[in-house]
Amino acid sequence: MVLCIAVTAGFKNQSQIANAYGTAVIMVMLVTTFLMIPIMLLVWRSHWALVVLFTVLSLAVEIPYLTAVMKKIDQGGWVPLVFAAAILLIMYVWHYGTLKRYEFEMHSKVSMAWILGLGPSLGLVRVPGIGLVYTELASGVPHIFSHFITNLPAIHSTLVFVCVKYLPVYTVPLDERFLVKRIGPKNFHMFRCVARYGYKDIHKKDDDFEKMLFSSLLLFIRLESMMEEYSDSDEYSALDQQELIDEARSDARSAADLSYASRDSIVPVRSPNRPGAMSSAQTTTATLGFETVGDEVAFLNSCKDAGVVHILGNTVIRARRDSGPLKKLAIDYLYAFLRKICRENSAIFNVPHESLLNVGQVFYV
Numbered sequence: 001m002v003l004c005i006a007v008t009a010g011f012k013n014q015s016q017i018a019n020a021y022g023t024a025v026i027m028v029m030l031v032t033t034f035l036m037i038p039i040m041l042l043v044w045r046s047h048w049a050l051v052v053l054f055t056v057l058s059l060a061v062e063i064p065y066l067t068a069v070m071k072k073i074d075q076g077g078w079v080p081l082v083f084a085a086a087i088l089l090i091m092y093v094w095h096y097g098t099l100k101r102y103e104f105e106m107h108s109k110v111s112m113a114w115i116l117g118l119g120p121s122l123g124l125v126r127v128p129g130i131g132l133v134y135t136e137l138a139s140g141v142p143h144i145f146s147h148f149i150t151n152l153p154a155i156h157s158t159l160v161f162v163c164v165k166y167l168p169v170y171t172v173p174l175d176e177r178f179l180v181k182r183i184g185p186k187n188f189h190m191f192r193c194v195a196r197y198g199y200k201d202i203h204k205k206d207d208d209f210e211k212m213l214f215s216s217l218l219l220f221i222r223l224e225s226m227m228e229e230y231s232d233s234d235e236y237s238a239l240d241q242q243e244l245i246d247e248a249r250s251d252a253r254s255a256a257d258l259s260y261a262s263r264d265s266i267v268p269v270r271s272p273n274r275p276g277a278m279s280s281a282q283t284t285t286a287t288l289g290f291e292t293v294g295d296e297v298a299f300l301n302s303c304k305d306a307g308v309v310h311i312l313g314n315t316v317i318r319a320r321r322d323s324g325p326l327k328k329l330a331i332d333y334l335y336a337f338l339r340k341i342c343r344e345n346s347a348i349f350n351v352p353h354e355s356l357l358n359v360g361q362v363f364y365v
Contacts (some may be wrong), residue, residue, distance in 0.1 A: 105143060156303070319364070
């Protein structure tokens with residue numbers, strides 16, 4: 001609204017406004033035409049003759065209009081070009097900063113050898129509970145995790161690295177939304193979960209997200225155990241695999257429902273190997289060995305009852321001291337402003353503040 005008022009008050013006549021509007025319209029037509037070409041070739045699989053015919057007919061109409069508005073750029077047609085250049089600059093700075101953040105996380109991933117060298121306790125006190133560590137990496141352990149464990153003396157007994165990816169599809173079915181993988185040996189109690197969403201999917205309430213993620217964890221554990229039992233068998237068909245998946249999914253849903261049905265009551269964390277309260281030694285070392293799948297499922301249920309904490313990494317980008325003034329202006333001010341006005345990850349994931357932990361670090365580019 002402010003821009004429209006400024007343009008109208010600045011031009012003070014209709015002809016200059018019409019020139020600006022005409023320049024914007026013809027630019028949109030040209031961009032649409034050139035974007036339709038790869039759509040017809042790659043998506044619609046149209047014949048090349050039809051693509052050429054469409055391009056020739058469209059340009060035959062648009063090029064005369066383009067030559068007409070080019071003569072009126074100095075008479076008001078420059079306004080949409082200035083707006084486009086400003087938006088392009090903002091998008092370029094945002095893309096550059098985001099790309100640098102991702103490259104930093106990719107190149108500074110924690111090696112698996114370093115994690116294995118820490119042992120099942122990760123060199124810390126493993127307290128009851130589940131820690132959901134959000135990261136943009138779909139593989140590997142993020143650097144923010146090493147920053148976390150080197151500055152805090154304790155970590156949760158079960159860790160799940162959650163990566164949320166938005167796919168170029170309308171929606172992702174619920175039974176295909178979560179991809180789960182184990183990180184390290186079983187006694188490390190570390191998992192990776194990739195949550196996939198389409199561009200029309202929205203995050204529901206946090207309780208629903210946690211419940212679906214926990215159900216996927218239980219499903220993975222049961223499938224992993226079933227696959228190990230059948231790995232040495234030659235009589236294992238695709239039908240048997242589907243039956244195992246259906247059975248494991250049903251058991252996982254039942255276990256998750258029972259777990260969430262008792263969330264309002266205070267349940268002490270118990271060992272899956274014997275009745276009674278979990279001892280401090282078991283809690284500290286977290287090196288439980290599971291004889292059956294039920295033991296590990298019971299351990300996860302006890303961790304869930306102890307509480308879930310959402311750990312969000314916040315990587316702040318700053319320009320190096322020897323950087324030029326333009327780079328400092330783009331990174332330290334423009335990109336920082338864009339990051340500030342964007343919604344935080346906690347708002348996107350609907351994370352309650354009482355179970356939110358932000359871990360920050362500074363990265364210089």
